[in-house]
Amino acid sequence: MSTSPQSGAQRVIYVNLDQEPEVTEEGFAIALGYLYSAVSLNLISPQNARAVLAAGCLLGGMDDLCRYSYEACRQSISVDTIGAWVEFIDSIPSQADGSTTHDLSHSQTSIFGLYAQRLKDDVLHFLVVTLPEILEVQHASSEKSHGRDVLLQIYSRVPFDMFKTAVESPSFRVDPTGSDQARFKFAKEAIDLRKRGIARGSGAEETVVLAFGGGNGVGNSVHITRKLRKRTLWKVNA
Known part of the structure; x- marks a missing residue:
């Protein structure tokens, strides 16, 4: 088996990886090695787990390898790696209702199959629940920590749809009580940073609204919106 075209009389199975950027030579080699020995599982690390998962999904019939590498991917999500993982799941197409589309044939993440949605859910859960806990923002004695x-800083660089989903979630707790006012204030600060970063030059304006009666701990009262800025019209007198 080869990842590059071969010539001659030898029988070779050619696997074109040019259209599968998630599959690296290292990941492919580990997956191939697993065909002969489960010892290859020991070669999976946080750095190559996603590539191994992609290779396992590409070759098929490697359920144990895929489960093992997926778990390594999930455990590798951290404060230091969340930026890269956010970029990855942002490339996963979604339908209008927020679910992952079944037609992923033109996406570089299509190779992951059902694991794409599982990784997306894992990253969102990390953003909403785990990250605030790790950073101990819920227990900070003041808002300056x-x-x-x-x-x-992390939320200032998150794509809008992900930012909206995370901040609007009542599970996103940035104070001891998980109040809507705390999420609202956090969203305002994050949006202010986003105006100077990811949202700059987008032609759209992001805003946050605390619904009337918000802060009572019931339901979701924080709403993030984005609308196109109106173009300035100039009146010319003839």
């Missing part, structure tokens, strides 16, 4: 600053 290093953990909160790190959380703001």
